[in-house]
Amino acid sequence: MQKEPKQKPTMPENKSINPVARHNARRYALQAMYQWQVAQTPIEEIEKEFLHYHINQKLDLTYFKELIHGVPKHKHEIDQEMQTFLDRGLHEIDHIELAVLRLAIYELIKRQDVPYRVIINEALELTKKFGSVEGYKFVNGILDRIAKKIRQAEIRPLK
Secondary structure (H helix, E strand, O other): OOOOOOOOOEOOOOOOOOHHHHHHHHHHHHHHHHHHHHHOOOHHHHHHHHHHHHOOOOEOHHHHHHHHHHHHHOHHHHHHHHHOOOOOOHHHOOHHHHHHHHHHHHHHHHOOOOOHHHHHHHHHHHHHHHOOOOHHHHHHHHHHHHHHHHOHHHHHHHO
């Protein structure tokens, strides 16, 4: 018996940002990135699957799609940025924490319109929810150092 597709509750296309819809976009993107990393399923198949069967909360659909397509497209750049601050290989990082880091680093690099504090906070919330017990500390340490490098102009005025 085949599952019936779920209705996609999406955010209307407008200029205002709904923090809950944006958070949900990140949450679903994390789950999609996990599947992409572990099962190595093509991202187009994952997108179709999520849009038809998994998404059941209001989300920023445009942002979700940007994240799930942007991370694989810029994976080499993201991983290089991360590798500078790691004391171990990427293959030694928990799959959830790696997916969270890739999503957040993508946002730090490509979404200058999103404050770095929002990106890091969202990454920590997702890690606490889906990652290992102490995983958020590792993620915070890496993202903090990357943000200081990538977002220097944004961080300096705050001091």
